[in-house]
Amino acid sequence: MATTSSSADHKATIIDGKAIAQIIRSEIASEVQDLSKKCGKVPGLAVVIVGNRKDSQSYVSMKRKACAEVGIKSFDLDLPEDVSQDEVISKVHELNANPEVHGILVQLPLPKHINEEKVLTEISIDKDVDGFHPLNIGKLAMKGRDPLFLPCTPKGCLELLSRSGVSIKGKKAVVVGRSNIVGLPVALLLLKEDATVTIVHSRTPDPEHIIREADIIIAAAGQPMMIKGSWIKPGAAVIDVGTNAVDDSSRKSGYRLVGDVDFHEGCKVAGCITPVPGGVGPLTVAMLLKNTLDGAKRVISQTTDDGENSHGQYTNNDDEEEYFYAPGSLSKLQPRKVVSKARWYAKTEMAKVTIQKGSLWKTAGIARSGIVYCSIEEVLFLAEIGALLLLDDCSASSSLDDIYIQRLQIVKAGVGGSSLRLKKQLKSLGYIVRRHGVPWSFKGANSNESVSGKCALESGSVDLESENKRSIIEMFSGMQINEAWGYPPSKAEIEAPERQCVGVPLKFCQVEHGRVSLFSFDRVELPVLP
């Protein structure tokens, strides 16, 4: 995997990216085989190329070949140079909708008349195996959030470091380059791994001085042999991403590939170093295959184990999720002590999350300008499992019960009315719904519960023992809601609906600061208030 050169000149351990990538590829191949045997499905990767740039064609054919080798089905789209942006976007939409495709890669660069950002944004984030979607990059940049996919080259750089025994935590790392596809995401990843990160770019004065401070150098400037031996701190780990073609008349092709680091000089100073070719490049391809496999596993586990836990092997093993929702262990199904909070905004039809608790926010919500929002489906779902407290937005027309009742109609209309459809929708948002077999419940009319003038059951303290469980969705939609009173209600106010209920025990619901309290009275005798 790694060799130390024996000559007195060559001290550095040379990290063999090709060998490391080969190991990863064989691990992927055996997982693909397992998946195919157990679920009868294989991962699919669509590789879209526009135009006929020689370098792009060569990279794309490498990626397609690598897919074939590990058993990933590749979908090849070769579009002409003059294809319109709309046409590319409509192809992306087709691939988004194709259930056999688990990953979509649009080879960059695109021709000048096509706006790369517009195209990349259209790729469904569930299929964004390049990790270039703004949402994925945004999550990478945020503390406590994990994107669905990490960009392949940055992920490959970290894989090379870890497989070479280089620790990152607390180290000084310098990244040379700040592009969206390499420099910036690799810097963010190193930061997530607790390195102290400096980014050097084309406007940085005295890069040599900064680079010499680094324990870890990631070179991604696209400048052939820019980093000299004297720029490297003795013993540093050097990952050379640069892949530059330079003229070489001694080669049949007329060129050879060199990195951003002067490899010959680097070998004399660095602790370990990657060559070009044979360093980062093969890892980029291996990580693409890995992302595609992971994307496929995510989708396949969602579509095959709908509540019955048929393919446990491919389910998410988030410890916290397991703790709260493990089926069959009701004692664990307690409401969270520390719940997240959100505020509903009728205007945007979204809830703004004001307090985030727990790791669920790694995947839940949508981040916009640093603020996390939740759709009504997410709000209902999270409220139902006791993970989210929804505060109303102080306007009389959007109290919590209003939101439930009105919004439920919309959810029902939009998602089809059944909780199954709602679950499906949630799954498409990335939730693992199958564990939540126990609905948010309350004591039914036939229970003997009665507490005079005192809160009998608060939201959150769900009654898990009760035989008579109904989901919150059922509960709110089947409820007759009267105008809210002030609190406490007068005797006359209570007696009026009591008469209407003709013998059916009356329940009172109070919504205060987003907490739903359900009251039950045997006999109503409230003191007359001044």
Ligand SMILES: NC(=O)C1=CN([C@@H]2O[C@H](COP(=O)(O)OP(=O)(O)OC[C@H]3O[C@@H](n4cnc5c(N)ncnc54)[C@H](OP(=O)(O)O)[C@@H]3O)[C@@H](O)[C@H]2O)C=CC1
């Ligand atoms: N092995 C692999 O898997 C991959 C290899 N590559 C290779 O990595 C290299 C970088 O690729 P990419 O990020 O796409 O390239 P870009 O051209 O998009 O970005 C280059 C970055 O390097 C900075 N830069 C340029 N010149 C200098 C300099 N003299 N000193 C300091 N910084 C400089 C630029 O700064 P500024 O922002 O100021 O312009 C820019 O941020 C290329 O050689 C590419 O072929 C790329 C992807 C994958």
Ligand SMILES: Nc1nc(=O)c2c([nH]1)NC[C@@H]1CN(c3ccc(C(=O)N[C@@H](CCC(=O)O)C(=O)O)cc3)C=[N+]21
């Ligand atoms: N949407 C998109 N995603 C990319 O990941 C992407 C892209 N566009 N555009 C171009 C860059 C470049 N890139 C490389 C991948 C593999 C090698 C690689 O395997 N290199 C071999 C040598 C290859 C050769 O010999 O030509 C090596 O370094 O050993 C290099 C570079 C991915 N990129």
